[in-house]
Amino acid sequence: MLTVESLKKSYDETAGRKAGRHDDTRTYAVGGVDFEVHDGELFTLLGPSGCGKTTTLRSIAGLERPTSGRVTLGGRVLFDAAQGVNMRASRRGFGMVFQSYAIWPHMSVFKNVSFPLEVMPRAKRPGRKEIEERVGQVLDVTELGSYASRPATKLSGGQQQRLALARALVTHPELMLLDEPLSNLDAKLRETMRFELKRLQRELHLTAIYVTHDQSEALVMSSRIAVMNQGRIEQIGKPREIYTKPATRFVAEFIGTSNFLEGTVASVHGQEVQVDTEHGRLVAHEVDKAPAVGESVLVSIRPECVDLSRQPRGNVPNEWSGKVLTRAFMGDVVDHIVGVGKLEIRNRSNPNLSIPPGTEVHFSIAPDKVTLVPVD
Amino acid sequence: MRIVRSLLSFQGLLVGGAVVIVGYLAIVPLGYLIHDTFLSSDGTGVSFGAFSRAYGGNAQAGDMLLNSMWFALGSAALALVLGTTLAYVQVRTDTPFKGLFFAASLVPLIVPGILYATSWIFLGDPSTGILNSLVFEPLFGATPINIYSVWGMIWVQGLHLAPVAFLLMVAAFRAMDPSLEESAAMSGANRLTVLRRVTVPLLRPAMISAALLMFVQSLESFEVPGLLGLQNGIYVFTSRIYFVLRAYPVDYGAAGAYAIGLLLIAAAGVLLSSWLQRSSRNFQTVTGKAFRPRPVELGRARPFVGVAVILYFLITVVLPVAVLVYASLLKYYAAPSRKALSSMTLDNYRAVLDMPLAFTAPKNSLLLGVGAATAVMVLTAVVSWVVLRTKAPGRRLLDLLAFTPIVIPGLVLGLALSFVYLRMPLPIYGTLLILLISYCTRYLPYGMRYSSAAMAQMSPELEESAHVSGASWFQTFRRVLLPLMSSGILAGWVYILVVSFRELSSTILLYSPGKEVLSVLIWEQFENGQFTTLAALGVLMVLLLVLLVSIAYRLGARFGLQGDSAN
Numbered sequence: 001m002l003t004v005e006s007l008k009k010s011y012d013e014t015a016g017r018k019a020g021r022h023d024d025t026r027t028y029a030v031g032g033v034d035f036e037v038h039d040g041e042l043f044t045l046l047g048p049s050g051c052g053k054t055t056t057l058r059s060i061a062g063l064e065r066p067t068s069g070r071v072t073l074g075g076r077v078l079f080d081a082a083q084g085v086n087m088r089a090s091r092r093g094f095g096m097v098f099q100s101y102a103i104w105p106h107m108s109v110f111k112n113v114s115f116p117l118e119v120m121p122r123a124k125r126p127g128r129k130e131i132e133e134r135v136g137q138v139l140d141v142t143e144l145g146s147y148a149s150r151p152a153t154k155l156s157g158g159q160q161q162r163l164a165l166a167r168a169l170v171t172h173p174e175l176m177l178l179d180e181p182l183s184n185l186d187a188k189l190r191e192t193m194r195f196e197l198k199r200l201q202r203e204l205h206l207t208a209i210y211v212t213h214d215q216s217e218a219l220v221m222s223s224r225i226a227v228m229n230q231g232r233i234e235q236i237g238k239p240r241e242i243y244t245k246p247a248t249r250f251v252a253e254f255i256g257t258s259n260f261l262e263g264t265v266a267s268v269h270g271q272e273v274q275v276d277t278e279h280g281r282l283v284a285h286e287v288d289k290a291p292a293v294g295e296s297v298l299v300s301i302r303p304e305c306v307d308l309s310r311q312p313r314g315n316v317p318n319e320w321s322g323k324v325l326t327r328a329f330m331g332d333v334v335d336h337i338v339g340v341g342k343l344e345i346r347n348r349s350n351p352n353l354s355i356p357p358g359t360e361v362h363f364s365i366a367p368d369k370v371t372l373v374p375v376d
Numbered sequence: 377m378r379i380v381r382s383l384l385s386f387q388g389l390l391v392g393g394a395v396v397i398v399g400y401l402a403i404v405p406l407g408y409l410i411h412d413t414f415l416s417s418d419g420t421g422v423s424f425g426a427f428s429r430a431y432g433g434n435a436q437a438g439d440m441l442l443n444s445m446w447f448a449l450g451s452a453a454l455a456l457v458l459g460t461t462l463a464y465v466q467v468r469t470d471t472p473f474k475g476l477f478f479a480a481s482l483v484p485l486i487v488p489g490i491l492y493a494t495s496w497i498f499l500g501d502p503s504t505g506i507l508n509s510l511v512f513e514p515l516f517g518a519t520p521i522n523i524y525s526v527w528g529m530i531w532v533q534g535l536h537l538a539p540v541a542f543l544l545m546v547a548a549f550r551a552m553d554p555s556l557e558e559s560a561a562m563s564g565a566n567r568l569t570v571l572r573r574v575t576v577p578l579l580r581p582a583m584i585s586a587a588l589l590m591f592v593q594s595l596e597s598f599e600v601p602g603l604l605g606l607q608n609g610i611y612v613f614t615s616r617i618y619f620v621l622r623a624y625p626v627d628y629g630a631a632g633a634y635a636i637g638l639l640l641i642a643a644a645g646v647l648l649s650s651w652l653q654r655s656s657r658n659f660q661t662v663t664g665k666a667f668r669p670r671p672v673e674l675g676r677a678r679p680f681v682g683v684a685v686i687l688y689f690l691i692t693v694v695l696p697v698a699v700l701v702y703a704s705l706l707k708y709y710a711a712p713s714r715k716a717l718s719s720m721t722l723d724n725y726r727a728v729l730d731m732p733l734a735f736t737a738p739k740n741s742l743l744l745g746v747g748a749a750t751a752v753m754v755l756t757a758v759v760s761w762v763v764l765r766t767k768a769p770g771r772r773l774l775d776l777l778a779f780t781p782i783v784i785p786g787l788v789l790g791l792a793l794s795f796v797y798l799r800m801p802l803p804i805y806g807t808l809l810i811l812l813i814s815y816c817t818r819y820l821p822y823g824m825r826y827s828s829a830a831m832a833q834m835s836p837e838l839e840e841s842a843h844v845s846g847a848s849w850f851q852t853f854r855r856v857l858l859p860l861m862s863s864g865i866l867a868g869w870v871y872i873l874v875v876s877f878r879e880l881s882s883t884i885l886l887y888s889p890g891k892e893v894l895s896v897l898i899w900e901q902f903e904n905g906q907f908t909t910l911a912a913l914g915v916l917m918v919l920l921l922v923l924l925v926s927i928a929y930r931l932g933a934r935f936g937l938q939g940d941s942a943n
Contacts, residue, residue, distance in 0.1 A: 063840050089843040090852075096844040102837035106859045115855070116845035167845065177844075 007069035047228035062089030095168030405792035413632030426629030454534025459541025488878030495696035548582035596785030724912035786881030830864025
């Protein structure tokens with residue numbers, strides 16, 4: 001199990017010292033991050049560019065020296081600012097896949113993969129025969145077996161990606177680090193490789209940290225996701241939780257699309273929470289933790305949870321009416337934008353439904369699909 | 377404690393050693409130079425006596441300053457205009473004879489400045505020069521060309537430097553993303569507007585640094601002013617220093633004062649160019665990627681451009697080399713005539729081989745060339761790694777130090793080094809070692825250029841992935857860095873080997889009898905007026921350099937791992 005405790009990384013190393021003030025004057029690329037990665041888990045750091053996810057990953061790899069914090073794996077201390085411990089990247093024994101793949105252009109496919117075995121400390125280094133066997137195995141797993149003698153530069157993008165993976169796998173590392181490994185592939189290949197990677201990770205029971213800015217990639221592949229923003233973690237959770245129960249406005253906005261309404265809690269009866277918004281009252285089912293009466297909340301409703309119909313249904317909660325403003329056909333789904341007064345609500349439904357703009361429509365939202373996000 | 381331990385590691389020793397060596401090479405000579413120049417004659421206090429002797433009333437310092445600037449600026453301008461035009465035509469148009477451009481660009485490598493200047497003496501001497509006596513006299517009845525003038529010096533120096541400007545600008549043109557220009561064209565700009573508003577501003581950083589290099593190299597050139605200027609008493613800084621040191625009694629202080637003046641002008645050039653580039657630092661046009669833009673079609677102008685290219689090649693390459701070969705076969709130099717042709721003989725070559733130094737000089741040159749090239753490339757590989765890949769404190773200073781020698785003219789360095797080792801009790805003065813030190817210092821910046829270019833075009837992720845794979849620093853350096861840099865390092869090695877052969881300006885102050893090198897041998901022929909022997913020696917030297925360069929290219933093709941696909 002990997003544990004990261006209050007990890008901070010600042011790039012203007014001298015700012016704090018020069019000013020003679022406290023650490024607070026510095027700007028942090030990573031501003032205090034805590035999380036744990038369990039064995040066999042694919043843990044994703046998800047966030048927009050510049051959120052500190054890659055810096056966090058590189059700090060775990062040992063390629064960056066964090067400003068403060070602690071990183072341990074099992075019982076091993078990899079980094080501890082307080083004790084002045086910083087194990088070299090080459091001693092950590094991780095496998096890493098870089099965004100650019102970082103395939104060594106002067107070596108063959110085989111040599112690229114055998115390199116991590118060849119540079120092992122003499123005592124642990126496997127014999128030549130064993131190296132050949134292990135490289136062969138891992139090349140077979142990544143379906144590169146027939147390319148072993150090729151120069152590494154003569155591979156296609158997808159093959160280079162798998163070669164980078166093979167090189168990271170060959171030492172059976174305790175932890176795999178993947179830095180946006182799929183972002184250089186075209187859309188079709190990326191889709192295939194997602195499942196491929198996930199299958200490998202499951203079959204080999206790998207523990208992995210995966211960095212990406214692509215939310216659908218994160219949702220498909222991860223055991224758990226940490227959503228990062230401006231050097232901090234906004235929420236850690238399983239993909240379904242992150243999607244259905246965003247903890248902050250940032251998470252709700254970053255993951256998927258949502259309709260947002262500002263509101264105040266009017267009443268709480270057990271799990272049933274009534275929220276007053278500018279455009280009317282909404283009923284929500286809050287299972288975990290009900291807010292207090294009078295608290296302001298952000299209501300988030302996913303477009304696919306908006307139930308659109310031409311006729312009013314009557315006895316359903318949260319039923320509003322409005323007028324279709326535009327519709328957008330996207331092949332597998334169709335979106336309708338419904339105007340309610342000044343408010344615009346996006347609905348996403350099966351493409352069979354198609355209502356021309358200008359039509360009066362009714363829509364309802366099931367109370368358990370109304371998510372209340374605390375406003376800070 | 378941590379610092380001590382990290383300094384004692386292999387990596388720490390390597391880095392520390394590199395810093396000490398670079399600092400020693402770059403700083404110590406200048407320190408001695410300044411110290412000895414400002415030392416008063418009684419050896420106790422600071423004095424400006426040397427400066428008043430050097431620049432005072434009857435030293436004609438004003439003329440010298442004017443000549444120096446005129447010569448350096450003129451040569452730089454000629455080289456830059458020629459080089460940039462040629463580079464544009466070569467890279468961006470569908471001109472014929474594209475290969476000839478690169479053949480012409482080899483000239484400064486294989487024909488050293490001293491030989492190039494000699495060739496132009498044969499061609500442009502006012503009375504015996506072939507161009508005057510065979511072309512202008514019979515056709516126009518006048519002999520307008522006088523190579524022994526500042527214009528003559530600019531012509532020879534500019535032509536000799538133009539290929540360097542050409543190669544620098546070719547790299548700049550190739551590294552520029554053509555989509556930047558295409559998008560300007562899509563925005564409705566015509567070809568001229570694109571050139572003026574997009575191409576030239578983007579190339580400005582490359583042009584400024586090329587101009588600076590041309591300026592400094594012309595300023596410090598000794599061969600051309602020495603061969604062409606001294607005849608008519610046209611002095612520039614370098615020839616003045618040489619003159620002062622050859623006079624009796626030797627006035628080291630005055631020579632030092634000229635050297636410091638020269639250094640200040642070169643430093644001013646560097647400051648000016650970095651001031652001019654202050655705003656262009658933000659746009660990086662060099663992405664390390666070679667682009668293949670669609671060439672501009674010359675259309676009806678194509679044959680004319682083709683003729684111009686051939687003319688350029690004839691004038692700058694064929695003519696000087698041919699005249700050198702021709703002169704080497706004559707007993708006394710004379711313009712071609714039936715009589716001259718019938719008296720052709722191989723006597724000069726026999727004379728060369730009979731010289732007592734016929735084998736020592738090339739051997740010394742080769743020893744020095746190989747030694748300097750190896751030392752510089754090993755040193756700069758480490759230094760560029762420290763500068764580009766570590767966050768070691770003072771790495772910028774190290775970078776600066778390694779580039780400093782580029783503004784130290786060869787003659788100044790020679791003078792400064794003789795100050796250093798005449799005083800130091802080490803047995804270095806009068807040996808080949810002092811020449812090796814001089815060459816290492818002079819070519820440190822060029823080695824840096826090759827090494828850091830090779831290092832910079834390599835993604836740091838290639839090293840990081842080796843680290844993550846468990847490789848130690850040394851394993852990474854040996855198995856990933858060096859092989860990937862090898863083509864760049866080899867190119868630098870060859871370049872330094874070849875330029876070491878033609879080095880004259882520092883050698884001429886530092887060599888001692890018995891330790892002559894090829895270029896000094898040639899200079900001695902010039903001083904003794906043995907032009908035809910000089911020509912024979914020159915032809916042999918060119919052949920040797922052709923051999924070296926072609927071996928190097930062969931090696932380059934074998935070791936060149938990624939090979940420049942753009943070539």
